[in-house]
Amino acid sequence: IVADFVGADKEHDVVIFGKNTSEAINKLAHRLPLGKDNVVLTTVMEHHSNDLPWRAQAQVEHLELNGNGDLERELLESRLRALQGRVKLVAVTGASNVSGYAPPVYEMAALAHQYGAMILVDCAQLAPHRAVHMGKVGSPRRLDFVAISGHKMYAPYGCGALVGPRELFRQG
Secondary structure, eight states: OHHHHTTOOTTTEEEEEESSHHHHHHHHHHHSOOOTTOEEEEETTOOGGGTHHHHTTSEEEEEOOOTTSOOOHHHHHHHHHHTTTTEEEEEEESSOTTTOOOOOHHHHHHHHHHTTOEEEEEOTTTTTTSOOOOOOTTOTTOOSEEEEEGGGGTOOTTOEEEEEEHHHHHOO
């Protein structure tokens, strides 16, 4: 049901249940093969749960927003280009819990993939208000990982999920 809800490919992806989005992101942070020379690109609008876990695993770089509170595509692309080969993950909110701004995550996915990085979208604030579609496997606009919290959608507390490639979670 959760895989269908986020448009995951059931042959490719797995749903890992946890307590909430924070725990889901922590699980991913401890599973991704990241090193101290790797970079996780994130933004200044992230909830701490999509910022703090990455700091212990890799170098974290925060992308600033423009005067309108938007993330500029050119800034993301310039940082991906400048750090090419080192950025392993773009970790971004699907919708800010402060401003409500929803960055163009599918465009961001295409840019991340173009430069050899994966993308995680924290959908805690997005999923209750808009449809989430991970996309087709192999599509440049595909979201590699999504994290959701059930309580944001009127489910009981203590139910969240991380959805991502099955093979990554099979690795020892």
